[in-house]
Amino acid sequence: MSEMFVPPRAVVAPPARIGAPLDSVVTPSLVIDLDAFERNIAAMTRAVAGTGVALRPHAKMHKCVHIARLQMAAGAVGVCCQKVSEAEILVKGGITDVLVSNEIVGAEKLKRLALLARNATIGVCIDESAGVDELATASAQADVRMNCLVEIDVGGERCGVIDTDEAVRIADAIAGHGSLRFAGIQAYNGASQHIADPTARRETSLRVADTVRRTVEALSRAGLPCETVTGAGTGTFQAALDSGVFTEVQPGSYLFMDRSYGEIGRDAGETFDHALFVLTTVMSTASPDRAVVDAGHKATSIDSGMPGVWDRPTITYERPSDEHGVLVGERLPRRGERILLVPGHCDPTVNLHDWLVGVRGLHSDVAAVEAVWAVDARGALF
Amino acid sequence: MSEMFVPPRAVVAPPARIGAPLDSVVTPSLVIDLDAFERNIAAMTRAVAGTGVALRPHAKMHKCVHIARLQMAAGAVGVCCQKVSEAEILVKGGITDVLVSNEIVGAEKLKRLALLARNATIGVCIDESAGVDELATASAQADVRMNCLVEIDVGGERCGVIDTDEAVRIADAIAGHGSLRFAGIQAYNGASQHIADPTARRETSLRVADTVRRTVEALSRAGLPCETVTGAGTGTFQAALDSGVFTEVQPGSYLFMDRSYGEIGRDAGETFDHALFVLTTVMSTASPDRAVVDAGHKATSIDSGMPGVWDRPTITYERPSDEHGVLVGERLPRRGERILLVPGHCDPTVNLHDWLVGVRGLHSDVAAVEAVWAVDARGALF
DSSP, X not given: OOOSSXXXXXXXXXXXXXXXXXGGSOSSEEEEEHHHHHHHHHHHHHHHTTSSOEEOOBTTTTOOHHHHHHHHHTTOSOEEESSHHHHHHHHHTTOOEEEEEEEOOSHHHHHHHHHHTTTSEEEEEEOOGGGHHHHHHHHHHHTOOEEEEEEBOSSOOSSSBOOHHHHHHHHHHHHTOTTEEEEEEEEOOGGGGGOSSHHHHHHXXXXXXXXXXXXXXXXXXXXXXXXXXXXXXXXXHHHHHHHSSOSEEOOOGGGXXXXXXXXXXXXXXXXXXXXXXXXXXXXXXXXXXXEEESOOTTTSOOTTOOOEETTOTTEEEEOOOSSOEEEEESSOOOTTOEEEEEOSOHHHHXXXXXXXXXXXXXXXXXXXXXXXXXXXXXTOOO | OOOSSOOOOOOOOOSOOTTOBGGGSOSSEEEEEHHHHHHHHHHHHHHHTTSSOEEOOBTTTTOOHHHHHHHXXXXXXXXXXXXXXXXXXXXXXXXXEEEEEXXXXXXXXXXXXXXXXXXXXXXXXXXXXXXXXXXXXXHHHHTOOEEEEEEBOSSOOSSSBOOHXXXXXXXXXXXXXXXXXXXXXXXXXXXXXXXXXXXXXXXHHHHHHHHHHHHHHHHHHTTOOOSEEEEOOTTTHHHHHHHSSOXXXXXXXXXXXXXXXXXXXXXXXXXXXXXXXXXXXXXXXXXXXXXXXXXXXXXXXXXXXXXXXXXXXXXXXXXXXXXXXXXXXXXXXXXXXXXXXXXXXXXXXXXXXXXXXXXXXXXXXXXXXXXXXXXXXXXXXX
């Protein structure tokens, strides 16, 4: 069964035509409430305005070049992503400042990353001395100077340096290479984003800020000033703005929101609306105690719990399988009826789809498709 | 932000070159052990040989035209899928007999499905009388005659007719339309596939077979003979072969296997090997108590539990986030080391990737890429 060539990759056609009514959108598909989406962009611009802290939204969430451009137009200094292949797609799409807020290991990937730095400002994280030389080699061979940020563990217990002295040693090693530029610190605690109580969440953020401050001071004493201190997400960006130590925040989910973020208590003044939905159709009411819809966990991620059912408080979604979900409760919808689900977690849900369908007036009688955007970096895993 | 056109969809380049060593495959990516894969194809061909029961493997699992062709060459009468867009890709790829083992609702999708029947034998399921007329209209307008199977609920509590009289009424309505052909029964119980104890699993299958037999007999008494009785999966196909009532089986996962199927007790004589792996790289060992890998739940599905770690009994994978997983245990791998994960559930894991990398001699020192296949129907959700 040897193959002598790589076959072309089929591309699934979009589920909607621009100008068509919402009723014509093929299901299951991802629908963006453009009114809520635009409010969310504007709300984040207002939140950072006058703080002196830069906004670098996380493009790992939407994976869409067009949306990254809209964020830049609304004042972002650049975007973040997690993978070299995402950065390649963003730079190709005209984004001129991309931080890979993640460690990149191996000569092949680092070569690709360094080549991007010929046409854009590229940053990358590092959390082990062992990685500095291969970063420097890749940068030197591409004849570029990459920005390197030392990632510190601020409670996420994933990547990141734990010991402050080790952070200083890594920064010093970076600064010793002519092809690298020590740019500062990456500090993100994923676990603290979803703490429901705003006060408890803010206390976690204060502890994060303390760790960051101690590291910044230690680096400064070693003659290694941090130009950039970047981190925080949708749950903690306000605390980071207030901390006096972060120079940059990296929220992503605020743009679309999801059931998980919708359920946490917000900081004062924050108003982000649900803009992301999975549009699904009831495909079976053969049993009177359930309505089966055409969106299962290939259409809506369940890593952060089940999707919510929009504007149907008597109904819940349960028992997802690959291509089916089961609605139960009172006043179940009819066969053929269309339902909006609120995904449990936006990032991995968007990653399941090839297209985002932008709808104007989503919750009105004249809901119509205004935009169809590609999820350009969907499947950009490496 | 109105868009006047639909932008092209980027396609992520394959993570491997044919002929290259395994060490050069970019991670995270899906790797197929071609030796195990070929043994699994042959084992299923042997299992059905001489039984008089047809094999119709489920292509929803692999979503790959090339693999569907290999299954046809190994004796399959056709394949199953769940979505019209999957059927479109399979028929375009030369598969001439496709059963959509699922209900399809709405004029737009039924029109697309009926058009496929001009070039292939197309079957579709139905579980409500309300759906018969729109099926007949779509078939008539396309000038085709679609095969219709009445889906019955055999314990899955998802789609499917519950009442035998209702099944007869639907079949009768199908038979009354000149553009439709009543072809028989679809009977699949997803929940019973993963019952660990083979004896308990077989008892469930016997109950399924009893329900099916009663329905077949009722239809026969009504002058509606079932040419096709189709269903069963990797956990229950042997019981279906032995039942005397199924004419066709629909296993899918046997081809790749996954951690979930690997953990159930097999029926006598069955030998399916793990052929599907997520190849991942250790990207951080900054903390001595963990090794962070570059495959999170955007690379390996967690709906059926965590992935296993191949050939590393002292290590477990835990706490997946979007782009990271955490390995813990004794004798943790080094930074840059490559690990094979065994996905918890093959279907949704394959759906996360654009490419399958076929490797010969995967577990040997001379492991090399022999094939790169597109996951053609990845994201074919509608």
